[in-house]
Amino acid sequence: MKYILLFCGNEDRWDTMPEAERNAMYGRIGEWWGKHSASGKIFGGEELQPAATATTVRHQGEKTVVTDGPFIEAKETVGGFALVDVADLDEAIELARTWPAKGMVEIRPLVAESDHM
Amino acid sequence: MSSGSPPSSASEAALAQVFREETGRLVAGLVRFLGDFDLAEELVQEAVLSAIVTWPVTGIPARPAAWLTTTSRRKAIDRIRREARYRDKLVLLAASEAPAATEPDDRLRLIFTCCHPALAREAQLALTLRAVCGLTTAEIARAFLAGEAAMAQRIVRAKRKIVESGIPYRVPTREELGGRLAEVLAVLYLLFNEGYLASGGPAPDRRDLAVDAEWLASLLVRLLPGEPEAIGLLALMRLHLARAGSRFDADGRLILLRDQDRSTWDRRAIAAAGRLIVEAGELGRPGPYQIQAAIAALHSEAPSWEEIDWEEIVALYSLLLAHQPSPVVRLNRAIALRHLEGPGPALAEVDAVAGELESYHLLHATRAELLRDLGRPSEARAEDGAALGLTRNPAERELLRQRLLD
Numbered sequence: 001m002k003y004i005l006l007f008c009g010n011e012d013r014w015d016t017m018p019e020a021e022r023n024a025m026y027g028r029i030g031e032w033w034g035k036h037s038a039s040g041k042i043f044g045g046e047e048l049q050p051a052a053t054a055t056t057v058r059h060q061g062e063k064t065v066v067t068d069g070p071f072i073e074a075k076e077t078v079g080g081f082a083l084v085d086v087a088d089l090d091e092a093i094e095l096a097r098t099w100p101a102k103g104m105v106e107i108r109p110l111v112a113e114s115d116h117m
Numbered sequence: 118m119s120s121g122s123p124p125s126s127a128s129e130a131a132l133a134q135v136f137r138e139e140t141g142r143l144v145a146g147l148v149r150f151l152g153d154f155d156l157a158e159e160l161v162q163e164a165v166l167s168a169i170v171t172w173p174v175t176g177i178p179a180r181p182a183a184w185l186t187t188t189s190r191r192k193a194i195d196r197i198r199r200e201a202r203y204r205d206k207l208v209l210l211a212a213s214e215a216p217a218a219t220e221p222d223d224r225l226r227l228i229f230t231c232c233h234p235a236l237a238r239e240a241q242l243a244l245t246l247r248a249v250c251g252l253t254t255a256e257i258a259r260a261f262l263a264g265e266a267a268m269a270q271r272i273v274r275a276k277r278k279i280v281e282s283g284i285p286y287r288v289p290t291r292e293e294l295g296g297r298l299a300e301v302l303a304v305l306y307l308l309f310n311e312g313y314l315a316s317g318g319p320a321p322d323r324r325d326l327a328v329d330a331e332w333l334a335s336l337l338v339r340l341l342p343g344e345p346e347a348i349g350l351l352a353l354m355r356l357h358l359a360r361a362g363s364r365f366d367a368d369g370r371l372i373l374l375r376d377q378d379r380s381t382w383d384r385r386a387i388a389a390a391g392r393l394i395v396e397a398g399e400l401g402r403p404g405p406y407q408i409q410a411a412i413a414a415l416h417s418e419a420p421s422w423e424e425i426d427w428e429e430i431v432a433l434y435s436l437l438l439a440h441q442p443s444p445v446v447r448l449n450r451a452i453a454l455r456h457l458e459g460p461g462p463a464l465a466e467v468d469a470v471a472g473e474l475e476s477y478h479l480l481h482a483t484r485a486e487l488l489r490d491l492g493r494p495s496e497a498r499a500e501d502g503a504a505l506g507l508t509r510n511p512a513e514r515e516l517l518r519q520r521l522l523d
Contacts, residue, residue: 001283088285089235090293109282 002110003092007080009103011050014079028100036084036095045082076104083110132172133324135181136165137332140251143189145223148286151193154230155276158248160196164189165251224249225288225340228333232301233284240275241304242311247272249336250329260324261311301337302350302406305330309354313361314510331358348397349407352390356413359386370519371512375422387417408437427456444470445477452483460490478507482517 014022036042054070070077079101086092089107096105140161147157164185178184231244242261246252252260258268278284289297312326334351341347363377394410412433419425434450451466464487467480474480485500498521505517 003283089233089283090285090289092283093235107282 001088001092002083002085002112003089004108004110005045005082005084005092005096005099006078006106006108007082007099007101007103008076008078008106009101010075011077011079013103025101032098032100033082036082041084041086041091041095042082043085045080047080048078050079051077079103132168132177132181135185136168136251137329139182139185140165141224141227141249141336142222143185144248145227147189147193148227149223154279154286156196157193158276160192161185161189161251162247162253163192166253169253222340224336226286228301228337228340229288229297230279230284230286232297232304233279234297234300235282235284236275236278238304238307240271240278241300242308243268243272244275245304245308245333246326246329249333252324252329256324260326298341298344298347302346305334305337306350306406308333309357313357327354327358327361330354343400345397345400345402346404346406348393348400349404349410352393352397353406353410353413355386355390355393356410356417359383359390360417365512369512371516373516374416379421382417387414390414391418403436403440405437405441408433408440412437425456427453431457444473448474448477448480448483455487455490460487463487464491476507478504478513480504481507485520 017025033042033045051070054068056067056069056071058065058067058071082095084092084095086095089109092107096107099105143161143164144157147160148154151157167188168181168185172178172181227249228245231248232241236244243257246257246260247254254269254272255265257263257272258265261268309327309330312324312328312330331351331354334347334354338344338347338351360377360382363379363381364372366372390410391414394407394414397407397410412430415426415430415433430453431450434446434453438446438450447470448467451463451470454466455463464484467483467487471480471484481500481504485497485504488494488497488500501517501520505514505521508514508517
């Protein structure tokens with residue numbers, strides 16, 4: 001089954017982290033990513049720029065309103081995502097559990113083409 | 118279909134037993150063929166409902182288990198014929214024999230699926246009762262004092278989550294087992310407490326969930342031997358059930374442990390539970406359920422209230438606190454401490470957790486008792502009043518009301 005792992009956390013934590021520590025963290029994330037891409041579990045994903053760079057376009061009837069910032073103001077924001085193809089939810093949970101950057105990981109199954117049949 | 122006697126209220130318990138023993142087995146077997154938890158559970162539930170409707174008219178069949186198997190399989194085949202997406206399963210199902218007694222018991226997988234941590238606790242409870250124990254949605258709703266429509270919705274949502282989020286139908290691996298087993302035990306313990314507190318209340322038509330929980334725990338111990346915490350939980354439940362009869366007087370009023378008639382306790386059951394605790398202990402992995410069972414055993418085995426070994430009980434609570442540092446455990450330890458060191462030190466301990474347990478009625482009821490012991494009756498009354506405002510359990514309310522009148 002295919003899932004998206006949404007990596008969430010507090011951006012402040014990254015900003016206040018000493019550089020050496022941040023580099024070490026990126027190293028562990030790279031290792032994790034490489035390992036699971038090589039095994040074919042990860043088939044896509046990116047790291048996102050901070051929430052401060054977000055722009056939200058809201059549809060209101062026929063009009064649209066463009067505003068600065070994410071659509072929900074929250075301490076915890078999505079900082080990246082991975083698309084994974086694994087046997088079942090337990091395997092996705094196991095991936096999330098080993099995610100090196102800690103924080104929170106939301107797991108959502110992707111809608112399969114057959115779901116619309 | 119063979120005919121038997123129509124079910125009287127006496128045989129209703131026997132019927133419940135049949136459903137409980139067979140439902141999980143049938144669901145487990147059908148999931149394997151259909152690869153579809155939702156469908157399997159629904160078909161077996163339909164078979165249970167037809168039994169409830171049919172058997173009072175035709176009599177209970179001589180082999181009720183076989184009747185349920187045949188009926189649920191026939192329903193499966195009908196459903197598969199109607200729905201194209203299941204068609205490839207038809208050959209498989211039609212060709213398969215009814216499950217033999219020697220077949221591995223798949224109910225363990227069923228239990229772990231129903232108690233998967235990705236399901237909300239309420240959903241885990243409802244689903245386990247329905248899929249593993251064979252309770253109807255109406256029975257579950259009554260047991261939890263919830264509306265039937267709301268309960269049906271909860272079950273439908275949970276089953277949809279299992280299918281759509283890809284919750285696997287399997288027993289966890291060795292590495293995962295610790296955490297996943299703890300989740301199952303938590304569900305069973307909650308189920309037991311739900312039933313144990315409610316039983317004896319003013320709702321005689323409510324099913325006794327404590328008995329279902331005990332049955333589930335014994336099933337778990339059978340299917341997954343050598344797990345000390347599962348054995349500990351089973352012993353704990355049996356110790357409570359062995360004493361259940363003495364908790365209420367003839368008018369349904371709560372009797373405190375101190376005043377209970379110990380001669381009515383089931384001594385054989387208590388001794389057997391004690392042996393379970395020893396058996397669990399020999400596995401060398403202590404845990405919260407084993408410790409709680411040991412505490413319950415000390416209470417149960419004491420010939421009289423005066424002979425309770427409070428020193429040992431306080432020591433066990435300290436150990437429990439190390440395993441499970443929670444304010445409720447600390448409150449319970451304080452209650453035992455009162456008998457060892459007196460009301461003063463106990464009150465100091467209670468006050469230490471008062472902030473965290475402000476909305477817990479037993480905190481206030483305990484403070485009330487200790488304050489009375491210390492000769493501070495007006496403060497005690499205020500605490501009893503606070504406790505009364507925080508519990509809805511009728512037997513507990515009656516006891517508190519009585520105290521306020523004294």
